[in-house]
Amino acid sequence: MRTGVECLMDGLKKAGVQVIFGLPGGSVLDIFNGLYDAPFKFVLTRHEQGAAHMADGYARATGRVGCCLVTSGPGATNTVTGLGTAYMDSIPLVCISGQVPTHMIGNDAFQEADTTGITRPVTKHNYLVRNADDLPRIIAEAFYIAGTGKPGPVLVDIPKDVQRASTKAHTPDSVSIRGYNPTTEGHPKQIARLAEAINKAKKPLLYVGGGAIAANAAEEVTQLARKAKIPVTTTLLGLGAFPETDSLALRMLGMHGSVTANYATHHCDLLVSIGARFDDRVTGKIAEFASHAKIAHIDIDPTAISKSVPVDIPVVGDVKHVLKVLIPLVESKERTEWLAQIQEWKQKNPFAYDQNGSKLMPQYVIEQIYALTKGDAIIVTEVGQHQMWSAQYYKYTQPRTFISSGGLGTMGFGLPAAIGAQFGCPGKMVVDISGDGSAQMNFQELVVAVEHQVPIKVVILNNGYLGMVRQWQEMFYKKQYSATCLGQSGRGKNEKIKDCPDRPYLPDFVKLAEAHGALGLRAKTRAAVVPMLTKAFEADGPAVVECMVEPEANVYPMVPAGASLMEMIQSMA
Amino acid sequence: MKHIISMLVENRPGVLARVIGLISGRGYNIDSLNVAPTQDITTSRITMTVPGDDHVLEQVTKQLNKLVDVIKVFDLTKEKYIDRELAMVKVCASTKNRSALIELAALFRAENVSVQNKAMIIQMVGTTDAVDNFLELIKPHGIVEVSRTGVIAVGKAEG
Ligand SMILES: Cc1ncc(C[n+]2csc(CCOP(=O)(O)OP(=O)(O)O)c2C)c(N)n1
Numbered sequence: 001m002r003t004g005v006e007c008l009m010d011g012l013k014k015a016g017v018q019v020i021f022g023l024p025g026g027s028v029l030d031i032f033n034g035l036y037d038a039p040f041k042f043v044l045t046r047h048e049q050g051a052a053h054m055a056d057g058y059a060r061a062t063g064r065v066g067c068c069l070v071t072s073g074p075g076a077t078n079t080v081t082g083l084g085t086a087y088m089d090s091i092p093l094v095c096i097s098g099q100v101p102t103h104m105i106g107n108d109a110f111q112e113a114d115t116t117g118i119t120r121p122v123t124k125h126n127y128l129v130r131n132a133d134d135l136p137r138i139i140a141e142a143f144y145i146a147g148t149g150k151p152g153p154v155l156v157d158i159p160k161d162v163q164r165a166s167t168k169a170h171t172p173d174s175v176s177i178r179g180y181n182p183t184t185e186g187h188p189k190q191i192a193r194l195a196e197a198i199n200k201a202k203k204p205l206l207y208v209g210g211g212a213i214a215a216n217a218a219e220e221v222t223q224l225a226r227k228a229k230i231p232v233t234t235t236l237l238g239l240g241a242f243p244e245t246d247s248l249a250l251r252m253l254g255m256h257g258s259v260t261a262n263y264a265t266h267h268c269d270l271l272v273s274i275g276a277r278f279d280d281r282v283t284g285k286i287a288e289f290a291s292h293a294k295i296a297h298i299d300i301d302p303t304a305i306s307k308s309v310p311v312d313i314p315v316v317g318d319v320k321h322v323l324k325v326l327i328p329l330v331e332s333k334e335r336t337e338w339l340a341q342i343q344e345w346k347q348k349n350p351f352a353y354d355q356n357g358s359k360l361m362p363q364y365v366i367e368q369i370y371a372l373t374k375g376d377a378i379i380v381t382e383v384g385q386h387q388m389w390s391a392q393y394y395k396y397t398q399p400r401t402f403i404s405s406g407g408l409g410t411m412g413f414g415l416p417a418a419i420g421a422q423f424g425c426p427g428k429m430v431v432d433i434s435g436d437g438s439a440q441m442n443f444q445e446l447v448v449a450v451e452h453q454v455p456i457k458v459v460i461l462n463n464g465y466l467g468m469v470r471q472w473q474e475m476f477y478k479k480q481y482s483a484t485c486l487g488q489s490g491r492g493k494n495e496k497i498k499d500c501p502d503r504p505y506l507p508d509f510v511k512l513a514e515a516h517g518a519l520g521l522r523a524k525t526r527a528a529v530v531p532m533l534t535k536a537f538e539a540d541g542p543a544v545v546e547c548m549v550e551p552e553a554n555v556y557p558m559v560p561a562g563a564s565l566m567e568m569i570q571s572m573a
Numbered sequence: 574m575k576h577i578i579s580m581l582v583e584n585r586p587g588v589l590a591r592v593i594g595l596i597s598g599r600g601y602n603i604d605s606l607n608v609a610p611t612q613d614i615t616t617s618r619i620t621m622t623v624p625g626d627d628h629v630l631e632q633v634t635k636q637l638n639k640l641v642d643v644i645k646v647f648d649l650t651k652e653k654y655i656d657r658e659l660a661m662v663k664v665c666a667s668t669k670n671r672s673a674l675i676e677l678a679a680l681f682r683a684e685n686v687s688v689q690n691k692a693m694i695i696q697m698v699g700t701t702d703a704v705d706n707f708l709e710l711i712k713p714h715g716i717v718e719v720s721r722t723g724v725i726a727v728g729k730a731e732g
C-alpha cells in the first residue's frame with residue numbers, strides 16, 4: 001500500500017521530471033513533505049504565476065514537459081495566466097494543485113476554488129482526483145496528454161484526503177485513452193498531392209509556425225526549403241525553425257513582419273503552412289491573405305485546418321513525420337525568377353531604423369545583443385515593442401532559441417520563462433529582453449535567479465511608456481497617451497498627480513536589481529550600451545541592464561489591424 | 574440551420590461541463606440536450622440540438638472531437654437519422670373537456686398517463702415538430718406544465 005503522495009512522487013519520477021517550480025500552502029503540505037527527499041530539484045518561486053511561466057520556459061527551451069506545483073485556492077488561481085499562456089502557444093506542462101478535502105468541496109471551505117472549473121478553458125485537459133486509486137493512472141495520463149499530439153498544459157487537482165489515502169494502485173507502464181488518439185502520420189495521398197503542388201508551383205512559399213518547433217522538425221523544414229529552393233517566412237513562434245541567416249529566409253511575416261515576407265505572401269502561388277495557424281496578427285485582412293495562392297496546411301490539429309483561411313491541401317499529422325515523407329517526393333528546382341524577385345525585395349526593404357545621430361535607439365540594443373552573443377543565445381521576451389524588435393533585429397538560426405508569449409501576449413512572462421529556460425539549458429546564455437512596463441510584472445522572481453545563481457541577463461528597454469499601446473495611440477488615437485505614460489509627463493488630465501515631480505527612474509531598476517541581489521547596470525547613452533552589456537554578459541550571476549532608449553521609437557513596418565498585408569506603414573513621416 | 578450532434582463520451586464527472594463550455598463559450602445556445610449512459614455504463618450518449626451555420630458547427634464538431642473525454646462525435650444532420658422526443662404535458666382537464674383531450678391524444682398516438690380531478694398528464698412521443706403541433710392544439714385547454722426530454726436521435730447507417 002502506498003499513499004497518494006507516494007504515488008504522485010513515483011508518477012513524477014517515471015514521467016522523467018527533473019525540476020518542479022512552485023510554492024506551498026495548507027492543502028499541499030503532504031505533497032511538500034513527500035518532496036523533501038525526492039530525487040528531483042524543487043525551485044521555490046515567489047508567485048505562482050512565476051512557477052507556471054518557469055515551467056513553460058523550461059518546456060519551450062528543452063522540449064520536455066514542464067512541471068509546477070501549487071496550493072489550492074489562490075495558489076491555483078494565480079497560475080491561470082500561466083496556463084492560458086501555455087495553452088495558447090501549445091506548450092506542454094503539468095500543473096499539480098492541492099484541493100480542500102473531498103468532503104469539504106463545494107462548501108466554500110478555506111482556500112477552496114473550483115480549480116478544474118476555472119482552468120477548463122485554459123488547459124488541454126484537467127482532472128479532479130477523487131480517489132487515490134486513480135492517482136497513478138491520472139499522473140501518467142497527464143504527462144502523456146501534455147506532451148503528445150498538439151501539446152498543452154494539463155492540470156491535476158488533488159484533494160488533501162486523496163494525498164493521504166492509501167492505495168494498491170501502481171503507475172501504469174503505458175497509457176491508452178480511448179477518446180484521445182492524435183493523428184501523427186499524415187495521409188500518404190494528401191502528402192503526394194502536396195508534393196505535386198510544390199513541384200508545379202512557380203512561386204511557392206513556406207510559412208512556418210511554432211508547430212514545426214514543437215515537432216522538432218526544424219531540420220526537415222530546412223531540408224525541404226533547400227532541396228526545392230523554397231523561400232521561408234516564419235511566425236513569431238516559428239522563429240528559429242529555419243536559419244534566418246540563409247538566403248532563403250524572409251524573416252517574420254504579419255503585422256510587424258518584413259516587407260519581403262509580406263510581399264512574398266501576397267504574390268506567391270503556393271503557400272505551405274507548416275504548423276502555423278493563420279493567426280489574425282499574421283494574416284491581416286483574411287480575404288486578401290495570400291489571395292493568389294493555393295494553400296496547403298500541415299498541422300497535427302485537425303481543428304486548425306480551414307479555421308479562418310480555406311485550405312486546398314490539408315495534411316493532418318505530425319509535422320516532422322509528414323515532412324520526412326514529403327521531402328523525397330519534391331523535386332530539386334532552381335526557381336531563378338522567383339528567388340531573384342525576392343532578393344530584390346530583400347535588398348530594397350531591410351528592417352531599418354533611425355541611424356541618425358547619437359540617439360540610443362532600442363533596435364540598436366538588440367543588434368548589439370546579437371553581436372555580443374554571436375546569435376547563439378536563448379532570447380526570451382516580454383510583450384510589447386521590445387518583443388517585436390527582438391524578433392526583427394536578432395537573427396535566429398536554431399529552434400528553441402526564441403521564447404515569447406505569442407498567442408496570449410502575456411506581459412510578465414519573460415523573466416520567469418528565462419529562469420525556467422536557464423534551468424533547462426544551464427550551459428546557454430539566456431537573455432530576457434524586457435520593457436519597462438513588463439519588467440514590473442513578476443520582477444520578484446529575480447530572487448530565484450539570484451538564489452540558484454541562474455545567470456540570466458535581463459535587458460530592459462526603458463522607453464518610459466507602455467510603448468506598444470502608446471504606438472497605437474500615436475497612430476490611431478491622435479496621440480492621446482491615455483494611461484501609457486509610465487512617468488508623469490505626457491499624461492492625460494485625469495491621471496496627473498498634483499505636485500508630483502517627473503522622476504527620471506521610477507522604479508530605479510538598477511537599485512531594484514541590487515535589492516534582489518543581482519548586478520544592476522544602466523546605459524544612458526548609445527556609447528554605454530556595449531560596455532554595459534559586456535559587463536552583464538561576463539558576470540557570473542544574473543544581471544539587469546536598463547537601457548534608457550528613445551522614448552517614442554515605433555515598430556515598423558506595421559500592418560494596421562484588419563488591413564491587408566500589402567498595406568504596410570513604414571514610418572510616421 | 575439546426576444541427577443534431579450526437580456524441581459518445583466517458584461517463585465521468587466534468588465531461589458535460591467541458592462539452593457545454595465549448596459551445597457556450599462561443600456564444601451559441603444549446604436548444605436541447607439529453608444525456609444518459611449507454612449499454613456500456615462507462616460511456617454516456619449526449620445528444621444536443623444546436624442552431625448555427627454549417628462552417629461554425631463543423632469547427633465545433635472537430636473541437637468536441639478533440640476533447641480527451643469525448644470518444645466519438647457525429648453531426649447527424651449530415652446523414653439519415655431517426656429523431657424523437659418525449660413530452661409530458663399536464664393540462665387542465667375536467668369532466669367537460671376530458672374526452673376531447675383523449676380524442677386529441679389518440680390522433681397523435683399520445684397516451685394519458687395520469688388522470689386527476691382537475692388535470693391530466695399526457696405523454697407524447699414524436700419528432701420535435703409533432704410535439705410542437707400537439708402542444709399547440711392542446712393549448713386552448715390550459716397547459717399547466719410541460720416537460721420535454723429534448724431530441725434523441727440515431728443514425729440509420731448500418732454497422
Ligand atoms: C498582462 C498584460 N497586460 C496588458 C497587456 C497589453 N499590452 C501589450 S504591450 C503593452 C505595453 C508593454 O510595455 P513595455 O513592457 O514597457 O514594452 P514596450 O512596448 O514599451 O517595449 C501592454 C500594456 C499585455 N499584453 N499583457
Ligand SMILES: [Mg+2]
Nearest residue numbers: 435436465467
Ligand atoms: Mg516600455
